[in-house]
Amino acid sequence: MILRSIALASTLALAPVAASANWQLDPSHSAVVFEVEHLGYSNVTAVFPEVAADIESFDPENLENASFSVTIDAGSITTFWDARDEHIRGGDFLDVANYPEITFVSGEITRTGDDTAEITGDLTIRDVTQPVTLQAKINKIAPSPMNPDQQVAGFTLTGEIDRTEFGVDAYAPAIGTVLPVTINVELNNEG
Template structure:
């Protein structure tokens, strides 16, 4: 069963009429997160997240390849649970957050890879540099909200890796991970 077929089956089970094209969806920020982990000299793994971000999403469950998205993450919202480290991460050694306040990911293609998976390729702009990045996305569930059956929710998990040195963040690499695993969890619903 293809990704599109899964979405169609869910939509028909809801008695919903599917849109003819990708339509705007709204990110549910109360059920969304962007997290990462960094190996620290082989002794430990530091976990972090970004507290402020938003997304513009066009999504058609019938034709997943028409999906378009743009994520904007505020660099100074980084949170690793330790203030002095977060302050350092905001400096020129890493994000240079004052000069480059936004981290932006803009999709260039979405390619279904399985019944509930797709590769989301795009351009990541961070610290004034832009490079291609691909995330592997998995549809967790598409269906009506149990709290409001008139509202359809799509839930996804996306994972990928970012080589920070490509963006001019060479500080302490590779002793402190150069390649950073990133995970995005999100729920979204049609804007209308």
């Protein structure tokens, strides 16, 4: 769910940019979004708006050596319905009082095309760590039209997460267990 910036940062390695670049997540143009099936009647959309990313190494000539980590504020989750959000933050689901963060640490990055990559890493929810694979697409890497000295990189990552693998198994399977995840990310580089 929160894998977004992490996987996106890795994808940067697919574009021709400087290895020493100081890339930072632009939280105003990034979101981790997922859906949960509700009793077969509908899908509920959820968003984690508070995400931080550390890009520890990045070399476009050596993609496999890129590494990054992402931290998501689990309590920031919103489904746009306050009572449901409080329930999800509670012990049945995320238990944010005991597990306030969700993290992703990158592992292997494999180029799959000119503007695509597969990113694997370790996702931790409620102190349970499982391997996760995301498909990444580079949308665009170019100077900002508002500040030509600033490079901007945009990515979309997609994948699925089985919440029960992380001990988040309340009401399964009536409430969906496999969650489709879409992560839209922008990164900025001031040079």
